[in-house]
Amino acid sequence: MGHSLLASFQRDGRRVTRPRKAILAVLERTRHPMSVSEIHTSLTRGKIAVDLVTVYRTLSVFKQLGMVSRVEFQEGQFRYELCQGRAHHHHIRCRGCGHIADLMLCPLKKVLAMVERETRFLVEDHSLEFIGWCPQCR
Amino acid sequence: MGHSLLASFQRDGRRVTRPRKAILAVLERTRHPMSVSEIHTSLTRGKIAVDLVTVYRTLSVFKQLGMVSRVEFQEGQFRYELCQGRAHHHHIRCRGCGHIADLMLCPLKKVLAMVERETRFLVEDHSLEFIGWCPQCR
């Protein structure tokens, strides 16, 4: 095994399989949120045959277990990145080259209580993404 | 004409047509961001025959002219709402019933400069949506 994430995975009654290990490996070696097709392409390039549908299903399971978080940038598709102990954070994506950078902060901590008070909703989640131009493209 | 939005529309060399008037009317009488299919269904219910593709194309034009803004709530689809003089704002959507409420604030004004400084990106846009449970569903 040798992998803490897969260990907790197994504890959950799930099975550790070749596709799951491979998808996890791709996510681990990439430091930005990846789309499903990017992950699949990466696997294919690495001569690892995993069906696209399996990538979808695996990410769905990873998400249920809280192993990955899902983000979107008004692209019409979702992206996934490993949580693995990283603090809650947000991103900025370049309109030009598509490069995604992390923001090491979440400026919303203080806002949540205000939102709940104003709307009477119980806030469960939020999405915050920035779009702009990176140093190379601006 | 009798419609300031369509007036500015016409000034742009665009044509004022039955489908465009109808779609605008739907957006005006609805106070939350609508999906394309919701708009189309609303037209159909009102006995107004407009092709779904026309709804897509019309919203695309409205967006280019800055008449509508596009938002998404991790649903796998986009929603549109009229800007018409309304201040920039964000939303919260209920996991239970799908109800969307406006937030009358954007807590990010002060954050933008910090994001630009931290990332060296030029920030052009941002999306911020909350997801939770409304008073009825919580």
Add this chain to the structure above:
DNA sequence: CTCTATGCAAATAATTTGCAAGCAC
């Protein structure tokens, strides 16, 4: 009359579902 906008068909793209066979444990 000219040129944009629309409807209809069809293509793309993202994601989901059904089911028999494969494989982790």
Add this chain to the structure above:
DNA sequence: GTGCTTGCAAATTATTTGCATAGAG
């Protein structure tokens, strides 16, 4: 061996594109 997983085919859903015709100005 048992039941969760996978691959493959096919269905769904969201969105876009091509093209001939309709209609706004």
